Amino acid sequence: MPEVLISKKRKLVADGVFYAELNEYFTRELAEDGYSGVEVRVTPTTTEIIIRATQTNSVLGENGRRIRELTALVQKRFKIDEGKVILYAERVQDRGLSAVTQCESLRYKLLNGLAIRRAAYGVVRFVMDSGAKGVEVVVSGKLRAARAKSMKFADGFMIHSGQPAKDFIETATRHVLLRQGVLGIKVKIMRDPAAARTGPKALPDFVKIHEPKDEREVPAPFVKSYVAEPVVEAEEAEEQATA
Amino acid sequence: MKYIIEHMEPGFTPWVVLEYSTIIKEVGKENLILTSLPEGTTEADIPQELIDLGIQWTTDECISIAESRQSLCLLDPAASQDLTPSDSEKFEYFVFGGILGDHPPRDRTGELRKKYGLEGRRLGELQMTTDTAVRSTQLIIQNQIKFEDITFIDYPEIRFNRYEATEMPFRYVMDKTGKPILPDGMIALIKKDTEQSLDDLL
Numbered sequence: 294m295p296e297v298l299i300s301k302k303r304k305l306v307a308d309g310v311f312y313a314e315l316n317e318y319f320t321r322e323l324a325e326d327g328y329s330g331v332e333v334r335v336t337p338t339t340t341e342i343i344i345r346a347t348q349t350n351s352v353l354g355e356n357g358r359r360i361r362e363l364t365a366l367v368q369k370r371f372k373i374d375e376g377k378v379i380l381y382a383e384r385v386q387d388r389g390l391s392a393v394t395q396c397e398s399l400r401y402k403l404l405n406g407l408a409i410r411r412a413a414y415g416v417v418r419f420v421m422d423s424g425a426k427g428v429e430v431v432v433s434g435k436l437r438a439a440r441a442k443s444m445k446f447a448d449g450f451m452i453h454s455g456q457p458a459k460d461f462i463e464t465a466t467r468h469v470l471l472r473q474g475v476l477g478i479k480v481k482i483m484r485d486p487a488a489a490r491t492g493p494k495a496l497p498d499f500v501k502i503h504e505p506k507d508e509r510e511v512p513a514p515f516v517k518s519y520v521a522e523p524v525v526e527a528e529e530a531e532e533q534a535t536a
Numbered sequence: 537m538k539y540i541i542e543h544m545e546p547g548f549t550p551w552v553v554l555e556y557s558t559i560i561k562e563v564g565k566e567n568l569i570l571t572s573l574p575e576g577t578t579e580a581d582i583p584q585e586l587i588d589l590g591i592q593w594t595t596d597e598c599i600s601i602a603e604s605r606q607s608l609c610l611l612d613p614a615a616s617q618d619l620t621p622s623d624s625e626k627f628e629y630f631v632f633g634g635i636l637g638d639h640p641p642r643d644r645t646g647e648l649r650k651k652y653g654l655e656g657r658r659l660g661e662l663q664m665t666t667d668t669a670v671r672s673t674q675l676i677i678q679n680q681i682k683f684e685d686i687t688f689i690d691y692p693e694i695r696f697n698r699y700e701a702t703e704m705p706f707r708y709v710m711d712k713t714g715k716p717i718l719p720d721g722m723i724a725l726i727k728k729d730t731e732q733s734l735d736d737l738l
Contacts, residue, residue, distance in 0.1 A: 403734050410700070410730040417699065433639075436732055438549035440665065441639035443703040444730050445693075471734065474638060 308333075311371070319344060320393075322363075325401070326351045329385045329394050340378045342367065345385050347394055352382040389423025396465035396480040399430065403469055403476070413446040420482055426461070427451040427483040434469075434476035451483050457496050461486055537624065537677055539563055539670055540598045540608075541634045542572045542648055548583045550725055551636060557585055558667045558719035563674060565590035570634070571598045598631050599652055608654045611669055612645050615656030619673065621680040623657060630673050637663050639705040659683065662690055662707040667719055671709050692716045694723060702726050 299307070315331050322328075327347030334341040346352050353360050364380045367373070388394045395416050402412040413430045420428040427449030435441040452458055462483050469476040486495050495501075539559070545552055560568055570593040577595055579587065594601075602608050609627035611619070631654060633645045641663045649656060659672050660683065675681045689710040695701040704726070708716030 406733050406735040408731050408733040412733075413730075414699070435636075435638045436729060438545075438636065439551050439725075439729050440636050441705055442726065442729070443705065445701045445703065446699055447701075448699055469734070476734075 315342065315367070323352060324397055327385070327388065327394050327397065328352075329388070329391045338377070340373065341381065342378065343381045343383050345383050347385050347388045349382040349384050387423055389420050390425055390463070390482055390484050392463040392465035392480045392482045395420060395482065396467045396478055399432075399478055399480065400467045400469055403432075403478070409444060410446075413444070416480065417446050417448050421448050424485055424488065425449065425482050426485045429479075429481040431479040431481075432476060433479075434471075435474055437473065449483070451481065452496070455497075457486075457493075460492060461489075461496075537567070537627075538601075538629050539568050539673070540601060540629050540631045541568065541570050541666065542598055542631060543570055543634045544572070544644065544647070545634060545636055548581075548586075549636075551722075552634065553583050553585055554719040554721055554725065555665060555667045556591070556634075557589055559670045560586070560589045560591055562667075562671060565592065568592065569594065569598075569601060571596060571601065597652070598629070599654075602629050605652070605654060608652075610645070610648055610652070610654040610656045611659055611673060612649055612656035613641065613658060613661065613663065614643060614646065614649070615658040617657055618683055619657040619659055619676050621676055621682060624677040624680070627655075630670075630677070632666055632669055634666055637665070637706070639663070660688075660707065663705070664707050668706070668708050668717070671717065675709070689714075689716045694726060696727055700730070702730070 312331065312333055315333070319328050319331060323344070323346060326349075329345040329347070331345070332343040334343070344352060351359070354362075360380050360382060364378060367380065368375065368378050371378075385391055385394060399412055399416050402415065403409065407415075409432055413432060416430055417428050427447070429445065429447040429451055431443055431445050433441075433443040452462070462481060464479065464481045466477060466479045469478060486493065486499075541556070541559070556570070568591065570591060573581075573593055573595045575595055577593075582591065582593060598608065599605060607628040608631055609619075609623065609629065610631045631648070631652075633648050635644045637644075648654075659669055664672065672683070672686060675686055676683055687710040688707050690707050691703055691705050692708060692715075693701050693703045704716075708718065711717050
């Protein structure tokens with residue numbers, strides 16, 4: 294992008310829009326590769342775009358072909374100079390804790406003809422095994438020959454409101470388009486607060502009462518004098534001198 | 537006072553059969569007529585449970601049942617007036633759309649509204665199942681209870697076990713124990729729906 298002076302407000306909004314468009318594009322393009330999110334880092338020389346996905350091999354393509362194509366696309370779309378934008382693919386650690394990844398995975402399971410209950414329980418079990426505190430999967434919509442309903446599958450512990458909800462919970466929703474309507478899929482994952490690397494490490498209303506320390510013996514008071522030694526030495530020296 | 541259900545779903549699926557069976561048991565077989573069945577429907581096409589309960593059915597439209605259109609009332613969520621006990625004097629037949637509803641509702645009752653131009657009455661803003669609608673109408677018209685005085689439960693969540701629950705986005709009449717009144721066997725059917733896959737829909 295050319296160097297022009299933009300006001301701080303406009304710049305922040307433009308950054309947000311840039312991120313949103315990238316995120317939306319990659320969600321649609323890389324859905325089958327377990328896409329989980331992007332991170333945009335602007336350095337003085339380049340703009341680095343880090344794509345988090347579970348199957349980085351397919352994001353890179355053979356000999357890095359696909360990621361080069363994506364780079365060219367981004368560069369042309371946003372009119373960035375050549376070489377000023379680099380795309381990296383990073384593997385998601387703990388894909389069982391990423392709501393976006395699990396939602397896409399559930400969507401694919403359903404599209405491949407798996408029964409709703411089996412698919413949902415599969416996701417629930419996988420997420421809990423990955424060390425989450427709680428998970429909730431909701432599949433809503435109208436199946437043929439039945440009324441509309443919302444099927445909920447949950448395990449573990451879940452909170453819904455307050456600041457901890459913003460800190461520890463990740464939500465994702467996806468639509469499965471069918472001939473007669475849309476099926477909605479929602480996945481909500483609550484990660485373990487104790488495993489948090491930044492920020493609070495427990496829920497705000499968690500109170501830990503510590504065990505009382507063992508009673509230690511309190512000794513009888515005594516005096517430790519620091520003045521005694523030099524006086525004795527001086528006396529000894531005097532005695533030696535006179536002796 | 538008679539109840540007419542315009543059959544609008546293709547065929548007779550388990551859900552539809554359960555709802556209709558409950559309605560026949562609650563209002564009596566002489567008071568219920570199933571209309572607008574597809575041309576060429578024979579006794580063999582009707583499920584055995586409904587025949588055993590003595591269902592009356594016809595391929596005619598609902599307007600051919602009554603002498604004049606004025607005695608027919610369409611229960612329509614988009615109507616401008618609510619159903620009141622005094623409507624028992626005005627109308628003789630109450631028409632319902634036999635629809636398995638979507639959420640949010642797609643206003644399929646509108647097809648009946650446009651087709652017949654009957655006078656409409658509303659049963660509140662939330663969508664109801666067909667058997668709940670008939671039950672509420674019976675309470676208002678026969679028992680002369682006002683709509684506001686009926687205890688409903690909205691969007692009940694039916695819990696199957698510690699991990700699984702299903703929320704039904706409809707309004708149901710509440711029974712004395714505080715539970716929604718559902719047709720017999722409906723809960724088992726709702727549970728069975730979770731075992732369906734998308735292939736079952738296409």
